[in-house]
Amino acid sequence: MNFKTKLAKNYINFRGWKTNRKIVVIESDDWGSIRLASEDVLNKIKNIDSETLNSSRKYYDGLERTQDLEFLFEVLSKFKDIKGNHPVITALTLTSNPDFKKILASNYQYHTESIIETYKNHEENNLFNLWKNSGIKNNLLFPQFHGKEHLHPERYLSRVKDLNDLEHEAFKNSSIFGKSSKTRDKDFLASFEYQNEHDKKNIEKRTEEGLNQFEALFGFKSKSFCPSQSIYGEHLFGTLKNNGVLAIQAGQQFRPENLRLKKVDHYWGDTLNGLLFWRRNCTFETYKGDNQDHVGQCLKEIEIAFRWGKPAVINSHRINFTSRLTPVLRDKTLSDINLLLKMILKKWPDVEFMNSSQLAEIMANIK
Secondary structure: HHHHHHHHHHHHHHOOOOOOOOOEEEEEEEOOOOOOOHHHHOOOOHHHHHHHHHHOOHHHHOOOOHHHHHHHHHHHHOOOOOOOOOOOOOEEEEEHHHEEHHHHHHOOOOEEEHHHHHHOOOOOOOHHHHHHHHHOOOOOOEEEEEEOOOOOOOHHHHHHOOOOOOOHHHHOOOOOOOOOOOOHHHOOOOOOOOOOOHHHOOOOOOOHHHHHHHHHHHOOOOOEEEOOOHEOOOHHHHHHOOOOEEEEOEEEEEEEOOOOOEEEEOOEEEEOOOOEEOOOOOEOOOOOOOOOOOOHHHHHHHHHHHOOOOEEEEEEOOOHOOOOOOOOHHHHHHHHHHHHHHHHHHHHHOOEEHHHHHHHEEEEEEE
């Protein structure tokens, strides 16, 4: 860790809410979301735009598979903290995906399907039951709300209707590529980004629908929330609070202003409109490079968090744990996280593993 990174890590940890407890939370975005449907689709896109695909592994993302959950649960179940709790991945979950067939049949009117339908359409008929009956029941993969879908519908439709846009090719293959555009009004993955009051009202409506879908799917309300790409506005706070949300994970907020993004830093325990904030202060992103010491780096960040009396909230995207496009990343991650958890328990034997909902309750003095 270089001096600049170390300084930044200390800076985001020294202010705000503190605890003597050594808490570890792992937060993982985009569960339930469709991206590239298969390796065949990946190759089709690569033939058109190999430069983009070869420049970043972030495009190698695809819907989780049943086997991915089985392998992940096997690793997590091996470990227990001082209170007998297993490590748990908080899965920031989308409740819906675009229904590609209905969109095409209706001449590009927007339609969605629930993630249960998405799993069935991808021949993962047992995945949701496994998630509920093992992942949630044993607190191994615990869902929290990430959005109704991982896109801004109006911007998305404008892209897929353009026959010259790479997103049209992905759409034809029941996939989402999500390549960034040169102008913000063409980027669509930030589902809570707005340009005007009409956008805000639509976002509030979709958010309430998504939170209701979340409760219907999982049987409980989401107590924490992380907006896609951390782009959101304060107009959303009332909708979140009224639907049971206690805390926002995205302490680093990017507020839309005239097609630009203004960074707003919220520190640990900050409260606005009755909602708490915390920061993801550790990183475990194995997909970002084979030659990095992901375990060692994460351990150093955990040490800094604990030094300042903060929980260690580890950011680790879904792409690290899934294998729809390739098992290489998943298998590397499982090997590394096995070592990481072993080292955490050895270095801090009084550590406590918990999900984001439990952390929200502690910070809100509910638990």
